[in-house]
Amino acid sequence: MRLAESSTATALAAAAAVSAASYDTCSDYFSLQESTLVPACIVRPRSAQDVSKAVTILTTSRLPGCQFAVKGGGHTPAGGFANIQGGVTIDMTSLNATVLSEDKTSVAVGAGAVWNDVYGYLDGFHLAAAGGRNGLVGVGGLLLGGGISHFSPRVGWACDGVVEYEAGAVFDAFTGIAASPNFDPYVSVQTGLLYASAAKAWSLSSSAVYTKPVLHPEVFSGLEAVPSISNTSEITTVASLAAENPTPPLNWLFATLTFGTSSETMLDIFNTLNGSLYNFNPAGGVTWNFAFEPLPSVMLSHAAATGGNVLGLEPEDGNSVILLFSALWPNSSSNDSIYRQGRDTFTAIKAVAERKGVLRKFEYLNYAGPHQSPLASYGASSLDFLRQVSKKYDPIGVFQSKVPGGFKLW
Ligand SMILES: Cc1cc2nc3c(=O)[nH]c(=O)nc-3n(C[C@H](O)[C@H](O)[C@H](O)COP(=O)(O)OP(=O)(O)OC[C@H]3O[C@@H](n4cnc5c(N)ncnc54)[C@H](O)[C@@H]3O)c2cc1C
Incomplete structure (x- = not known):
């Protein structure tokens, strides 16, 4: 994510974190429709390789018919979007590392981080990124949908600030x-x-x-x-x-x-x-x-x-x-x-x-x-050579004029 230096940004991130507290119902999910679903298994990957392994297992014939859900910050309200009844939920939230680039213009963010992780880390550097106004919202879900931030009128959708994915x-x-x-x-x-x-x-x-x-x-x-x-x-x-x-x-x-x-x-x-x-x-x-x-x-x-x-x-x-x-x-x-x-x-x-x-x-x-x-x-000399060969073996240019297909020398 691209960064912006701004003291207002720091204050705004802090404000978001405070107001977000009221959304924390001691459940990882924002809505009851999500938190009341009971998956048969929860996978908590600790690396991108773990995610890859889990998806490989879930999509190969070893588990035919097994459905799964992916949970970021758990803030989409609709039941079954980031949780699943009787299936496998891949909970990304352990992948929440944030690392500032050496030149301090961008930050690498784990796919399971919530915006509080990002803002809290960047605050120490007097920096901020365009992300959720509520710090409990997930980086993954917000960016996948676009992302409206306090900074959006200045810098666009939060997803526009993504420099690269893996x-x-x-x-x-x-x-x-x-x-x-x-x-x-x-x-x-x-x-x-x-x-x-x-x-x-x-x-x-x-x-x-x-x-x-x-x-x-x-x-x-x-x-x-x-x-x-x-x-x-x-x-x-x-x-x-x-x-x-x-x-x-x-x-x-x-x-x-x-x-x-x-x-x-x-x-x-x-x-x-x-x-x-x-x-x-x-x-x-x-x-x-x-x-x-x-x-x-x-x-x-x-x-x-x-x-x-x-x-x-x-x-x-x-x-x-x-x-x-x-x-x-x-x-x-x-x-x-x-x-x-x-x-x-x-x-x-x-x-x-x-x-x-x-x-x-x-x-x-x-x-x-x-x-x-x-x-x-x-190059000129190869082209010249090819033209000479063509003139020698096809002096009236049959393959240059009577056969329109392909690339021509004359
Ligand atoms: C209280 C509240 C405040 C909000 N504030 C804002 C705001 O300021 N600006 C704004 O634009 N939107 C806001 N939203 C909307 C929010 O952006 C979306 O609900 C978003 O989908 C939540 O992302 P999440 O990771 O928390 O949710 P999740 O429910 O975990 O994920 C949402 C969807 O994205 C998928 N997903 C999440 N992470 C990954 C991943 N790493 N890989 C693959 N798929 C993934 C999930 O499978 C799911 O389908 C807010 C919502 C709430 C409830």
Whole structure:
């Protein structure tokens, strides 16, 4: 959470805590509808990994049909929102740590903290954050819904003050692998962000393949340490790994860009995507998929030994990341609006990479959209060479003019 320095803020936080006392009915829940429900089991995680383990158990076949609830500050009144009769309640309130950043501009807050935890801690530094006006309200629930604070007219919804969620940990772990000067050549990894417009929901997943029969290799330890809903690691064959079911026919859109490894850029790209796509929900819905994959310089070093290629990439360029930007949607009447949205969003994230100084010229042809120029991205001498080859073997340009599909040289 971003912070503000203000003596008034401190006073207001204190006032909130005092008036909040009247809401404390010696029950963790604000309403009787919630506190009278009796779960069969209460889980009190002490770390994000505990949460991940609990959710994994609850969502796998080990407990078929078992329903669960998540409790933050317990201040939503409706029965069954943060408690459950006969199911499992995950009580997040032990995850209430608050840690101020070194530069004192932001604070890391546990997902189960209540605003009193945050305000009490920050008061010692004469700082405050935009959060609940009542200190007993939970950070988790308030931020998930938006959050109206005393500071909101000055700084917006409380959720606008969130700098990042632990998604940043995945980008750090991915970049740790992709940026390594000793990139492990057995690694094939992809980190993907998926956004479903109808549900307004993001999900994040990584496909981490090691091309040696080693389960949980050290190189993936950073990625595996990030709490996840499931981890399906196993030793298998290429044939069974590649045997994916075909997707049903849908409309698709592809585009790509390449940037120098930078976890900060990935996070900025995510924030830009979220801002750009959040309110866009065309008829029939659209799913956006953003896949980041390393382009390590060790991969580029093989070309020299096999006669080279025309892609215009050199190992000296260093490690990069290729982003495959894609969208899939069922309803063809939404094509135009999705193309427009896709183009605006793509332009915005390209600008992020440019601003960060990490944008590379390479556009991977097999991920490029029709408006892109992957062949030109190979550089003038490669393009010139390709044109000479084309003129030599196709002097009248059959494949340049009579075959309109694909990217053209002339
Ligand atoms: C007395 C009172 C004062 C209030 N003051 C304000 C105010 O000043 N400003 C304002 O905007 N709103 C205010 N509210 C509304 C409040 O923001 C919402 O009720 C909010 O949902 C409460 O969050 P919680 O974590 O305390 O509640 P909970 O009941 O624990 O959670 C609310 C919902 O969020 C989910 N949830 C909570 N934490 C997590 C988590 N870590 N991960 C996943 N899901 C989670 C729960 O499952 C539940 O569905 C107030 C409500 C009350 C009763």
